[in-house]
Amino acid sequence: MKIHLKTERLIIREIEMTDVDDMFEMDSDPEVHKYILQTPVTSKDEIVEVIKMLRKQYKDNGIARWAVVDKISGEMLGWCGIKYYTDELNGHQNFYEHGYRFKQKHWGKGYATESSKAVLNWAFSNLNTDAIYAITDLGNNGSIHVLNKLGFELKEIFKYNETRLKCNWFEMQKSDWK
Template sequence: MKIHLETDRLIIREIELTDVDDFFELDADPEVHKYILQTPVKSKDEIVEIIKMIRQQYQDNGIARWAVTDKVSGEMLGWCGIKYFTDKLNGHQNFYEHGYRFKQKHWSKGYATESSKAILDWAFENLNTDKIYAITDLENIGSIHVLIKLGFELKEVFQYDEKLKCNWFELEKYNLNA
């Protein structure tokens, strides 16, 4: 299913190979990776492989992360979306997880909240689920603020791996805010 959502300021669509330059700007920034278990990319070839993986998720699951673009300039500001987890994580398996990542220059402008609201509305209308989860680093105050604003509830802290503890958030279908 092709995704095309619009908000007042944004267009949300599938990530394409033509997004390589913007995606590289996003994922090469060490600050963007501060609270996630990945290291910044070093080449556009890595981005091409990431985009191919995301596009495969569209094929396999019908959903994945989507490009968030500025309606006026067309710039890809970052990505936001729902990922389907088939692997077991924190006692859950086969669940939907919400996430987002934006270029540092676009932080604190409300893009994560605005795009998330549109995507979560779409997800609850189109996916066969009553719950969507989100995971954040314990210290990622900005992301925690966005999730709470959207109506997610902090359910617990869990051990993601041997080094990292994370917050486990849950959003029920009828609790969506913003």
């Protein structure tokens, strides 16, 4: 399934192998990885493996992170989308989690909010779910701001895993989505 969403400034579509260079630019930046459990990538081969994993998620779950592309320039700015978790996390299993990541040069331009609105509209219209969750590091104020603007509700602080300190656990109920 190729998802194609459009907003005023953006095209949102499946991530393809042609996105290797843009994804490498984003995921090799230490600042982009400051609040996530991963270290920056050091080779495009690592990105190829990430794209293969995402393509498998599209096939297996019908959903994964999607490329966010500038309508005018055609540049992939980052990604935004829904991930389906089958493993247990914070007492939940088989749930949908919303996330986004953008190249640092595109932070603060409203792309996370704009793409998230389109993705969440799609998700609540097409997925059989009453809730979508989001996870942030306690110090990631930019992401917390976006989730608050979208209407996510902070439900609790939890320990992500043994190597990670505490994270925020946000929830959006379908009945609360505008």
